[in-house]
Amino acid sequence: MGLLSKKDSKLILDPLADNNPITIQVLGICSALAITAQLKPSIVMAISVLFVMGVGNVVISLMRNIIPSKIRIIVQLIVVATLVIIVDQVLKAFSYALSKELSVFIGLIITNCIIMGRFEAFALGNGVWRSFLDGIGNALGYGVILIIVGFFRELLGSGTLFGLKVLGDPVEKTGLYAIGYENNGFMVLPPMALIVVGLIIWVQRSRNKALIED
């Protein structure tokens, strides 16, 4: 990372693991879990949040000295809502089926707590470039969890990745299915998203004892 100083690269790398927005800060779970039954919507969601957070952090950081602190929540909400409308319209224009599948969850990026949380905690008090990096870092940390959950749920639940039958054909009994493997239909149901995240937290905290709560 020749481009970034050590402090700056920490801004991006920290949220990926030890300060992950979902597993450690417990932010932004709301709009995340319902759409992770498959890999593709998870990635689209991750990219949408990346865009909204990167741009949003920059905008808030630019305005940080002129926003009256009493109405800052409303100002932040308006900024996010505008960006989310852009994302929503782009999705509707270029990938209508996917936008139908994500239904209200694109709109719910507005109230995604990571975004408001980073605005409050970082963009309001830091310069433009650092805010941008912080936004990108946190959005990546969020996206990584989304993609991990989406990967396991699609692979174990439907035996596919991006709709490709990677484990063979369940109807014609090829690949793994030939030796009696069955899809776990349970993985596709919404509650399993929570349990998969719970297990990710378990793995992460077992590896890093400092994160364990009392």
Place this chain on the structure above:
Amino acid sequence: MEHLELFFKSIFVDNMVFAYFLGMCSYLAVSKKVSTAVGLGAAVIFVLTITVPLNWLLDQYLLQEGALSWLGEEYASYDLSFLSFIMFIATIATMVQLVEIVVEKFSPSLYNSLGIFLPLIAVNCAILGGSLFMQSREIETLGLALNYGFSSGIGWFLAILAIAAIREKIRYSAVPPALRGLGITFIITGLMAIGFMSFGGMLTGGDEPAAKPEETSALIEKEKEEKQVESKAEVSLVDNLNKN
């Protein structure tokens, strides 16, 4: 009948937390003690009951395609629905602020119990989610919108009350250290969600000779669109069962 059905459906079948994971952030953060959970739950019911009908009016008379026709013929072709995110969130933020001021003036005791939770609620996904679902499900009348807001609020309240009670008790259990706190809460919520799925048969299960066929099929179509993922899972479950 319509009202009763929507009421139970929004509380149990389409529970905000267990079916759609809405409002998870505050659900996880404020569920350590039953008393605070009750406070936040009550505030959510309150705000949802106010904002959903309000946004319904906005949607009907301002945002939908052709909604502006009450202004005159020339406005009938306008479709402002792309503005709905920003309108809804602005309504919610202002209503929350307004409710806070009114409650503080007229009922200081209620304000003291709800007070700290009200500002939190503006960014609670369940509130915006309520309005967005109201819009995407095309709820027909103001009364139904009111009902929907109130009953989904109750659903959320029940969820946070239940998890808070469980978390108070789980302190005495031997949970693996790395799972303590957040991890186990996630897993319990998942298990509770599985439990709540059994309510799914409450309205669709059994034989329904009374329902009009075209109406139900339209409903089923819509449900399918919304819960595409879920139905896929059911299909594959059924497939597996058949094979066995």
